[in-house]
Amino acid sequence: MWEYLAREMVLLLRQIVSINSSVTVLVLLIVFASIVVDLLLQRVQQSAKATGIVLGGSKTKAIGIDGTRQKPVKDLVSEEVGLAGRPDAILREDGFMIPVEHKPMASKLRDRYVAQLLVYLRLIEKIEGVRPPYGYLILGPNARRVKVTNTRQRQEWLDGKLNEMRDVLNGKSAKADPHPKKCASCRMRELCAFRADLPAKVKNPEGVDT
Numbered sequence: 001m002w003e004y005l006a007r008e009m010v011l012l013l014r015q016i017v018s019i020n021s022s023v024t025v026l027v028l029l030i031v032f033a034s035i036v037v038d039l040l041l042q043r044v045q046q047s048a049k050a051t052g053i054v055l056g057g058s059k060t061k062a063i064g065i066d067g068t069r070q071k072p073v074k075d076l077v078s079e080e081v082g083l084a085g086r087p088d089a090i091l092r093e094d095g096f097m098i099p100v101e102h103k104p105m106a107s108k109l110r111d112r113y114v115a116q117l118l119v120y121l122r123l124i125e126k127i128e129g130v131r132p133p134y135g136y137l138i139l140g141p142n143a144r145r146v147k148v149t150n151t152r153q154r155q156e157w158l159d160g161k162l163n164e165m166r167d168v169l170n171g172k173s174a175k176a177d178p179h180p181k182k183c184a185s186c187r188m189r190e191l192c193a194f195r196a197d198l199p200a201k202v203k204n205p206e207g208v209d210t
């Protein structure tokens, strides 16, 4: 009888030890996995701060950074508006999804950068059903941050540009609109039918250029 009970006790203890060790291993794996995930997400957040996408110390959360495996950015596509694109990052600020476009070589703000950001803003509104109030452009090597508000006037301006592009796609001839300063130093200017000339200098009565 005592021998039987001792054998049963040993068996029971072995089972408990084996269950405990499995549970311990599982718990350790879960803890380890969450530490790794946390470190990877911290790294993404740090690299986002380094590029100027996320401001240090802010409560902004990067929910997508293009080119990362941990938080990739998905293509934004809307058949309804006939647009598609993928911003360099998407942030969460005050409950809004905020697109970010990074232009590391940009020396100044240009219309085409604003147009690109406005497309992302419109796509997010179509897909999420909530209009983001603004987006960010990060310009130049110093990561200058420009906040572009998503106004009705700007979206109307974008519509005008999109309509011009659709007209060209439908066969209308494209109209070049070069900046005269660019044409002034362009090597093709003598052959180019679209060149824009700088305004002629006006001479005052004393013959001094103004």
Ligand code: SF4
Pocket (backbone or CB within 6 Å): 176, 178, 182, 183, 186, 187, 188, 189, 192, 193, 194, 195, 196
């Ligand atoms: S001259 Fe012609 S090719 Fe050169 S910048 Fe002007 S429009 Fe462009």
